[in-house]
Amino acid sequence: MIGTNTLKAKLRKGEGVLGAFNSLPSADAVEILGFLGMDFVIIDAEHGVSDLESCEHQVRAAEAVGISSMMRIALNLPQNILRHLDTGVMGAQIPQVDTAAEARAVVNAVRYPPVGKRGLAGVRASGYGIAIPLGDYTRKANEELILCVQIETVKAVENATEILAVDGVDLIFVGPTDLSTSMGYPAQSTHPEVMEAIEHVGKAAVAAGKWAGTIARDADAYEHWRNVGYQYLATGSANFLVEGAKHYLESCREREKAGA
Numbered sequence: 001m002i003g004t005n006t007l008k009a010k011l012r013k014g015e016g017v018l019g020a021f022n023s024l025p026s027a028d029a030v031e032i033l034g035f036l037g038m039d040f041v042i043i044d045a046e047h048g049v050s051d052l053e054s055c056e057h058q059v060r061a062a063e064a065v066g067i068s069s070m071m072r073i074a075l076n077l078p079q080n081i082l083r084h085l086d087t088g089v090m091g092a093q094i095p096q097v098d099t100a101a102e103a104r105a106v107v108n109a110v111r112y113p114p115v116g117k118r119g120l121a122g123v124r125a126s127g128y129g130i131a132i133p134l135g136d137y138t139r140k141a142n143e144e145l146i147l148c149v150q151i152e153t154v155k156a157v158e159n160a161t162e163i164l165a166v167d168g169v170d171l172i173f174v175g176p177t178d179l180s181t182s183m184g185y186p187a188q189s190t191h192p193e194v195m196e197a198i199e200h201v202g203k204a205a206v207a208a209g210k211w212a213g214t215i216a217r218d219a220d221a222y223e224h225w226r227n228v229g230y231q232y233l234a235t236g237s238a239n240f241l242v243e244g245a246k247h248y249l250e251s252c253r254e255r256e257k258a259g260a
Contacts, residue, residue: 005091007040008146011170019070022237023236025058029237033067040234041237045073045084046072052084052087070090071087072095073094077109085145088125094149095150100163100165103166107147107168111147148232149163151163152179172201174213174214176198179197202229214233
């Protein structure tokens with residue numbers, strides 16, 4: 001957690017940024033996303049099977065190719081969040097945050113004093129206490145680390161204004177799949193009522209001076225959400241494999257039929 005967070009710098013400039021959730025326990029996948037020019041990767045420690053050691057390898061891979069790393073951390077528990085942040089990841093993304101009180105708990109777990117209550121040690125995130133004095137590191141980490149909370153339920157949408165008012169939260173991310181399920185439309189993320197709720201939260205974030213993120217699986221979705229005010233847009237790394245393999249198989253089999 002040393003140096004400038006390029007993702008945060010782009011968001012501060014008002015730029016739209018593109019990334020991908022990586023649910024594969026693969027540092028190679030992170031490197032490929034970086035070489036392709038993605039702005040960020042979300043190392044997924046909620047869904048998928050990545051353990052803490054795998055997450056740290058993925059953070060190293062992100063650093064090697066110059067891509068900003070976020071990490072979706074499954075449990076909103078201080079010691080759990082602490083261990084994942086100690087890998088040196090550049091941002092924490094916490095799912096299922098429904099209230100301002102839960103958002104404040106995230107801030108306490110992610111930010112060092114005097115902003116929060118995160119514990120300090122000479123671990124990888126701080127350069128093992130060698131690369132930079134620990135006091136300087138805590139100030140730099142509080143400045144550069146991105147804190148994102150996910151809004152994924154009807155309750156969270158209702159409490160969005162209060163969540164957005166919590167100091168220390170930089171970014172909110174609306175999870176459309178879980179939100180659609182909570183609203184009674186399972187996996188219907190483009191249902192008009194779901195879309196309306198996502199737009200409501202995005203506009204509330206912009207009004208509060210916070211950044212907003214959600215899923216954009218294609219260029220049309222990216223354009224739509226950018227026009228609403230969303231900046232932080234992502235899809236899944238597995239989607240690239242699925243779509244690429246599907247296109248390859250269909251194209252080759254069509255040629256096979258044509259030549260038969």
